[in-house]
Amino acid sequence: MPKNKGKGGKNRKRGKNEADDEKRELIFKEDGQEYAQVIRMLGNGRCEAICIDGTKRLFHSRGTMHKKVWIAADDIILVGLRDYQDDKADVIMKYMPDEARLLKAHGELPEITRLNEGVAGGIDEDDDGTGDDYIEFEDEDIDKI
Numbered sequence: 644m645p646k647n648k649g650k651g652g653k654n655r656k657r658g659k660n661e662a663d664d665e666k667r668e669l670i671f672k673e674d675g676q677e678y679a680q681v682i683r684m685l686g687n688g689r690c691e692a693i694c695i696d697g698t699k700r701l702f703h704s705r706g707t708m709h710k711k712v713w714i715a716a717d718d719i720i721l722v723g724l725r726d727y728q729d730d731k732a733d734v735i736m737k738y739m740p741d742e743a744r745l746l747k748a749h750g751e752l753p754e755i756t757r758l759n760e761g762v763a764g765g766i767d768e769d770d771d772g773t774g775d776d777y778i779e780f781e782d783e784d785i786d787k788i
Contacts, residue, residue, distance in 0.1 A: 676723050
């Protein structure tokens with residue numbers, strides 16, 4: 644059997660969960676950058692998103708974000724626009740939900756932007772919680788099974 648010449652396996656590649664909980668400085672857009680909201684993920688580090696200026700573009704995530712920062716639909720991202728391609732851009736960073744709320748409060752994002760609050764599926768506002776989500780079977784129905 645050959646010797647292991649590497650520095651470790653899968654767990655080493657994952658690394659430590661560093662600095663996820665601490666607050667980071669809010670980064671605003673500069674020249675050649677724009678805010679965007681992800682519509683859908685396409686795979687291979689690419690996603691389709693709509694910029695705040697109203698243009699739908701194809702985005703490619705940077706190598707430093709690959710397998711480290713997970714981007715999902717409705718996330719707010721900061722992108723670098725390309726000079727030579729208007730329909731493609733590069734993802735610079737992903738904003739956490741609290742950072743996206745701060746951007747909206749500072750007026751960087753339009754008021755109509757719907758932010759993903761981190762709740763999968765969400766709860767309807769008009770749901771009165773009567774519990775109509777279950778099915779009631781009669782004894783006759785059970786006998787048929």
